[in-house]
Amino acid sequence: MKYLKKTFRWFGPSFGVSLDEIKQIGAEGIVAACQEIPVGDVWPLENIVALKKEIESRGLEWSLVESVNIHTSIKYGLPERDAHIANYIQTLKNLAEIGIFTVCYNFMQLIDWTRTDLDYILPTGASALRYNPIAAAAFDLFILKRENAKVSYTNEHYCEASDYFNGLSTIQRKKLEEAILAGMPGSRALIALDDFKINHATVLKISKEKLQENLAYFLKAIIPEAEKIGIRMAIHPDDPPFSVFGVPRIVSNYEDIKFLLECCPSPSNGLTFCSGSLGASADNDLVKIIEDFGNRIHFIHLRNVSRQGDGSFYEADHLSGSVAMEKLMKAIVKEQVKRKQNGLGIVDIPMRPDHGHILLDDKKRHNDFYSGYSLIGRALGLAQLTGLERGIREGLAL
Template identity: 75%
Template sequence: MEYLKKTFRWFGPSFGVSLTDIKQIGVEGIVAACQDIPLGDIWPLETILALKNEIESHGLEWSVVESVNIHTSIKYGLPERDVYIQNYIQTLKNLAANNIKVVCYNFMQLIDWTRTNLDFHLPNGASALQYDPIAAAAFDLYILQRENASRSYSSEVLKIAKNYFDSLKDNERDNLRDAILAGMPGSRKLISIEDFKANHATVLNISKKELQNNLAYFLQAIIPEAEKLGLKMAIHPDDPPFSVFGVPRIASNYNELKFILDACPSPSNGLTFCSGSLGASSENDLVKIVNDFGPNIHFIHLRNVQRQDDGSFYEADHLQGSVPIEKVMKAFVQEQQRRSKSGKEVVNIPMRPDHGHVLLDDKKRQNDFYSGYSLVGRAMGLAQLTGLEKGIREGLLN
């Protein structure tokens, strides 16, 4: 039986974690993207090949693309979306020509993830990412100043959020703003508040059903092409898996994921299973999602979150938190056993430890890497997950 393929996300030569560093921690593959290509443009063959050659020169494989981002015209159903869909298809063709066959993407409308604190201090001295709904409400009400935002919150939350915001010093308000505007992995550049407001105003006028229809339109255009190319498309869940700033979610729970798979049934239409994103909601049964959608899970992100009674959560140690990570891992090992018996599917599903605490030597290079993507913290997570997988696998065999 093949193990899950151990991979690690890397953001290119300007990233504070090098391929030489990554090679030492025992991974097989790299998760990467052509970061500098403007959104919506075709990824040229030569650019893809150059990145692939750089990765392979370190004895590693480019296992997964994360992400080929989707132009907002596609998400919002604008008239020019067909042009960007054709560009997307050509990028997929260029990736397939370089034998890169797994593509992670997301359909989140504002930013790729939302956190209110990028340096949440843990009792052991490490730091993690955190989401606090009161801080998010304060941003919405007093920094974003969304029209009619108060209608989204109870009177109690409005009162607590005002008291919270009033208690913040100027630099703390700046930190809150910057934490939310930094939700684009792979870049140290913050989204401007003006761009955020403009984009936000647009998406608020689009219903959840319209967003789902726009995603279905995209899938029905690209999935047949991906299937011809032998590519596996893997959508990432919304993070967090509930509405933030009044924006609806369309990839946050079992029924929404089922809608995505049913929109264009195909072995190429699949999921990125992210235990942290889905696990931030107590309503999600992660084991059921693996069991029911297993054949269509093409990429795995494993991390843990600790949910709090006040609705906040922080990114916990990979093996400790609210996510039943042992049960999730067991479900994936059993999915691999099923695939091995069928003989028709990829058994060594690529998996990466998602995010990581800032600890030990990470603290000396904290300004070099992107939030959530420390070296030591993720390496520790990978080691923990590898040991967990080995123990579960041997337990099932004995």
């Protein structure tokens, strides 16, 4: 039976990790996007072809897209959304024309992910990403200055955030701001705080139910077209999977996933299973999500998080932390067995390691790559996950 397809996310030649380096670590496929195209515009066929040729020139495969980002007009249900949906469909057709049939995307508001520390030093000396709810509250209350934000927090939480913020130097306050405004993979540019505030004020007026309605509208428009051309859409969960800065989350738990898959039933309407995003909440039963929605999982991100008692978490080693990675891998392999037996779905599901630590020689080029996307840390994760998968297959006699 086929193994999981080992893939690696690549952001282009100018972002610290080369295709030649990725090839050396044993990755089979590349996860990439036409990042130079503004969100909402059609990806021209010539740009897609050029990127595919660049990847293939190194003997690698462009396995799937991450991400074709969704314009805010679609997320917020604005009048111009239909035009942007039409552009999105044309991009999918262009991708299918050159043989790209899996597209990861997300419906997150404001930013793609939220961390409060991009250089959290572990006892080993390696560096990881971290989310601290007190630091996030301090940003919300005293940098973002969200209207009526204080009512979102208990008095104890407010006082902790106030003490934390007052204890920061000017440089530390700026570092916290930059960490949060850096949550857009694919660009080194920080989101401007003023732009963040405007966007934030807009999304605060939209309820969770309305955001779900907007997601359903999008899916009902694109999934029939995706199904015609063989495209598999794979939505990424919210990161973290709980409200931050008062913004609702709509792809954070079992019920959210059930809603989005049922609102537009189709093999083309699927999920990117991200163990780190979903695993940041102790309430999520990750094995059950795989077991119940496994036939709609089109892409897998495997990473681990260590949840702390104060609500914080940091990106742990791939095989340690709060997520029982061996149980997840066993559930994934069992899903592959089902697919092989019933002849439905891709057996060699693409998988990539995610958010590797910064360690060893990567510390010398820390500023060359995106936070979480070091070379050696992710290479270590890929090796660990490959060994885990093989061990589980041996145990199951597959």
